[in-house]
Amino acid sequence: MTAIDSAAPSVAAAGPAEAFHRVSFTGSGKEYFGIWIVNILLTIITLGIYxxxxxxxxNRYFYGNTMLLGRGFEYHARGWQILVGRVIVVGYFILYNVALTVFPIAGLVLGLLIVLALPWLVMRGIRFSARVTSYRNVRFNFVGGIGGAFLAFMVGPVITVLTLGILAPIASRWVGRYVGNNLRWGSKTFATDPPLAPIYGTWFVAALVVLLGIVILAVGAFLNSALIIATIDGSGTLPAEFQASMIAAVIFAYVAIFITFGLASLVYRAGVRNVVWSATTLEGGHQILSDLPRFGYAWVAISNIILTILTLGFYRPWAAVRLARYTYEHTAVRFNGPVGDVMAPAEKDGSAVGAEFVSFEGFDFGF
Amino acid sequence: MASEERVIAEGAWHAEGSSHAVKARLVDAGDRIACMAVATEGAPGRMGTGDGPAGEGVPPALASAPFSSLQIWERIGRLPRRIAFPDGSVFETADNDAIDALMTARGRRGVSFVHRLERFHPRLILLAAGTFLLGGAVYRYALPLLVEIAVLVTPPVVPQIMAKSTLETLDRTVFDASRLDAETQARLTEGFRELAAEGARGAEGYTLNFRTGGAIGPNAFALPDGTLVMTDELVALADGDEEMLFGVLAHEIGHVDLKHSLRQLYRAAGVAGLIMLIAGDVGSGIEDLLTQGAGLVALSYSREAESEADRYSVTLMRQAGKDPAALARFFVVLSRKLGDTGNTSILSTHPGSPERRKAIEDLAKGATGS
Structure with missing residues (x-):
């Protein structure tokens, strides 16, 4: 299976206008298993350096197997770039924690510095991720500034928390606009203006999931009210069987909370992706589409976790491939006439510190 | 020279930063590796293959460079291979084997060691088992060892500064000056000194402070530099049984001597680090679960530390010539006055009081008997 349609001189030659071309994912769990297990093994042996x-x-494996019109994406970051970024980020966090216990004032200053630098770090993180990604030998780029990052990644989360999630769609829209309007593929610009109403539609579905979960928990608590009263009261000695069922109840509640919020956030994430990506165009009227089924996506992600646990982790390579395939096969591009040849102005990757900080903090941007 | 030309692989060529793909082949021209355009439909070049004459009909090379200056991407799975020329242009081919053969022939290792390991092969079962065992060994042996080393190399000034800032913060936020009369304080301090003399740091290594607990209530705790704090509420709870208070203080000295707080700090940091290292390989869902699981395991370490300090109390009290089972009475009081009758569960930081009382009594009795 050749990945190169070298006969096609340009993107446009590959298909007629007005047809959506699905992205496909050609990786296999079997193949990734080897890469995955060797990654972990060498990471352990080298004390984490690998x-x-x-x-x-x-990333090379996943980007390279994400195919559009017969060509995969390319990931250009080098190991040493990532390592330097990680060493700096981890070093800073160790310094911060040591300072916090030894000289609390210095620790607070270091913490404050991170908060102040957050928009810059996020901006540089997205830029690094974009610049080390290419398609058809043309690198992506990101030209967003600090102000947009401040709005999307600092003001957004704050208003989301302050309104108990009610304004989350506005924050999601800011993030979508910030990334979507500042992304470049070579000299071509992307543009997006996701409408708010459908994001709220998805938000509403996620909120219903949370509500349903809370109702189930409340019913569970009501059915076990005798148990709970006995525990809170605490004056009498609890018989052993009560102790055991108390633990069972706590574990049940824990799992229920995990699944409820997990499901809601997965549904929300898939819904927002659909709205934002489907509102995105590449210069020249080329339309991007995402039609990820929200509950289908959540099912794949949650069943992946369950299977990974049941197999003591060994299902993970298949899980990762399964989720990637499901996601990318629900992504498509419609070309509005010929794209023509695209040139990328040469840019330096820059440092990976921002990207590593961002993934250290739990969110990872990939294109 | 031209007769030596040999086709290495078919593929596509891109000028630097260009999306325009030119159908091309990589040619071995002896001292240089060149990338030649392949003539399109019906052109004679198609049938004539590579070793044709370098005559007029052959287009000029798209790129050409000595082998040593080529930058060849590592092989990963079945992904097409990229070969970058010094001018920034790139030749891409799906024929990984041909590129490997070229590299081997030129004395560079074609298939990297890592890729050879990664290939789907029965050997992977061994690698998987080895990774599993190694991972377990790191967690079970290497991590505790690293924690011990970290505790050993931590200069004593670190726990001192930690303790100082903790006590300052508590004094400013929760505590008030003790309202115990000077006589009681002196008596308790005197008894404490006898106890402290038996501790690992000697009588001067520990200081006892009295405070009004406020929101903290009846409590005693130790800071890692040997500073102990006992609240008035605890003294009141003892209701005159000062021997019992010494039992509690001996337990706290145990926490100091066994360096529990530093150990737990380093352990938590180590586990967080381990989870972070494999985070990308396990996915964010599993990462969350591991973090929660690590929290539960940390609780079990906390319970173990409490039991250890209980046993330490028994020994220390006996050495100081006091009642080794005094701490057990504290748990009786705790059960009676605060209703703490629960047994240990996986969610508690301390073992259940009845359980601890029994363990202490057994230990005190057993040791006296022998």
Whole structure:
């Protein structure tokens, strides 16, 4: 299976206008298993140093197998770039924690510095991720500034928390606009203006999921009210069987909360992706589409976690491939006439510190 | 020279930063590796293959460079291979084997060691088992070892500064000056000194402070530099049984001597680090679960530390010539006055009071008997 349609001189030659071309994912769990297990093994043996190169191999595999019109994406980051970024981020966090216990004032200053630098770090993180990604030999780029990052990644989360999630769609829209309007593929610009109403539609579905979960928990608590009263009261000695069922109840509640919020956030994430990506165009009227079924996506993600636990982790390579395939096969591009040849102005990757900080903090941007 | 030309692989060529793909082949021209455009439909170049004459009909090379200056991407799975020329242009081919053969022939290792390991092969079962065992060993042996080393190399000034800032913060926020009369304080301090003399740091290594607990209530705790704090509420709870208070203080000295707080700090940091390292390889859902699981395991370490300090109390009290089972009475009081009758569960930081009382009594009795 050749991945190169070298006969096609340009993107446009590959298909007629007005037809959506699905992205496909050609990786296999069997193939990724080897890469995955060797990544972990070498990471352990090298006391973590190899994890930077492991990330490169993992990303190259996933980007390279994400195919549009017969060509895969390319990931260009080098192991040492990632390693330097990680060393700086981890070093800073160690310094911060030591300072916090030894000289609390210095620790607070270091913490404040991070908060102040957050928009810059996020901006540089997205830029690094974009610049080390290419399609058809043309690199992506990101030209967003600090102000947009401040709005999307600092003001957004704050208003989301302050309104108990009610304004989350506005924050999601800011993030969508910030990334979507500042992304470039070579010299071509992307543009997006996701409408708010459908994001609220998805938000409403997620909120219903949370509500349903709370109702189930409340019913569970009501059915076990005797147990709970006995525990809170605490004056009498609890018989052993009560102790055991108390633990069972706590575990049940824990799992229920995990699944409820997990499901809601997965549904929300898929819904927002659909709205934002489907509102995105590439210069020249080329339309991007995402039609990820929200509950289908959540099912794949949650069943992946359950299967991974049941297999003591060994299902993970298949899980990762399954989720990637499901996601990318629900992504498509419609070309509005010929794209023509695209040139990329040469840009330096920059440092990976921002990207590593961002993934250290739990969110990872990939294109 | 031209007769030596040999086709290495078919593929596509891109000028630097250009999306325009030119159908091309990589040619071995002896001292240089060149990338030649392949003539399109019906052109004679198609049938004539590579070793044709370098005559007029052959287009000029798209790129050409000595082998040593080529930058060849590592092989990963079945992904097409990229070969970058010094001018920034790139040749891409799906024929990984041909590129590997070229590299081997030129004395560079074609298939990297890592890729050879990664290939789907029965050997992977061994690698998987090895990774599993190694991961377990790191968690079970290497992590505790690293924690011990970290505790050993931590200069004593670190726990001192930690303790100082903790006590300052508590004094400013929760505590008030003790309202115990000077006589009681002196008596308790005197008894404490006898106890402290038996501790690992000697009598001067520990200081006892009295405070009004406020929101903290009846409590005693130790800071890692040997500073102990006992609240008035605890003294009141003892209702005159000062021997019992010494039992509690001996337990706290145990926490100091066994360096529990530093150990737990380093352990938590180590586990967080381990989870972070494999986070990308396990996905964010599993990462969350591991973090929660690590929290539960940390609780079990906390319970173990409490039991250890209980046993330490028994020994220390005996050495100081006091009642080794005094701490057990504290748990009786705790059960009676605060209703703490629960047994240990996986969600508690301390073992259940009845359980601890029994363990202490057994230990005190057993040791006296022998």
């Amino acid at each position: 994890s930077a190169w492991a990330k490169v191999r993992r």
